[in-house]
Amino acid sequence: MYPIISPSILSADFGHLQRDCEMLNQSAADWFHIDIMDGVFVPNLSFGFPVLKSIQAVAQKPLDVHLMIVDPDRYLETFQQHGAWQISVHYEACPHLHRTIQKIKSLGVKAGVALNPHSPVSLLKDIIADLDLVILMSVNPGFGGQKFIEHTYAKTSELKDLIVKQAANCLIEIDGGVNGPNASRLIAAGADALVAGNFVFSSPNPTATIAELKNIR
Ligand code: DX5
Ligand code: ZN
Numbered sequence: 270m271y272p273i274i275s276p277s278i279l280s281a282d283f284g285h286l287q288r289d290c291e292m293l294n295q296s297a298a299d300w301f302h303i304d305i306m307d308g309v310f311v312p313n314l315s316f317g318f319p320v321l322k323s324i325q326a327v328a329q330k331p332l333d334v335h336l337m338i339v340d341p342d343r344y345l346e347t348f349q350q351h352g353a354w355q356i357s358v359h360y361e362a363c364p365h366l367h368r369t370i371q372k373i374k375s376l377g378v379k380a381g382v383a384l385n386p387h388s389p390v391s392l393l394k395d396i397i398a399d400l401d402l403v404i405l406m407s408v409n410p411g412f413g414g415q416k417f418i419e420h421t422y423a424k425t426s427e428l429k430d431l432i433v434k435q436a437a438n439c440l441i442e443i444d445g446g447v448n449g450p451n452a453s454r455l456i457a458a459g460a461d462a463l464v465a466g467n468f469v470f471s472s473p474n475p476t477a478t479i480a481e482l483k484n485i486r
Contacts, residue, residue, distance in 0.1 A: 272452070279315055282470070286327075289475075290327040294330065297483040305348075353378055355380075390431060391431075404443075413466040422454055425458035440461040443463055447463045
């Protein structure tokens with residue numbers, strides 16, 4: 270099985286956003302990873318609805334939206350209206366996670382949960398059966414281009430075990446510091462989808478780099 274590749278728009282050139290989106294359309298990428306940061310849940314701001322609207326107008330692949338914001342319930346409907354195909358919220362930002370997940374699903378959108386590096390996989394035991402996706406953060410969220418946290422391999426295996434044990438229909442996505450050298454080990458540990466920002470967009474040939482990731486088994 271080939272991994273799902275979800276390049277992160279955060280590392281694109283926002284002065285040439287249309288060009289970079291068209292490059293992704295033509296590439297082996299499966300999804301567009303959309304990082305939304307509010308400057309409260311994470312120490313950085315990324316972009317909001319006007320930029321997302323421009324992406325939506327060009328993107329020909331599903332929008333994989335990763336919300337690094339507090340109280341995401343306020344905006345779920347608006348993200349759906351802006352073309353979100355999948356929305357992931359952070360475990361650490363949702364006191365009523367079950368309700369939030371049901372709300373995402375009621376909008377006809379796939380529902381995911383992202384886990385920060387310090388949050389154990391066991392926290393998902395009572396919600397995993399309701400999820401389409403778990404994002405394991407392999408960096409502390411907030412910035413592209415950070416160093417991959419090695420403990421993610423063990424967490425990926427542990428999450429895979431939990432999914433198999435409950436016969437859940439849930440994919441595992443790894444987000445942060447993913448590159449050629451660590452991708453194969455992540456896939457071997459059970460990862461289904463890989464986010465890549467810096468590795469793709471700082472490459473001299475992003476299309477070839479996406480193809481390289483796609484062909485890793
Ligand atoms: C981190 C974001 C990531 C990030 C990935 O807060 O959620 O999606 O953009 O970028 P790289 O691959 O550069 O770590
Ligand atoms: Zn992300």
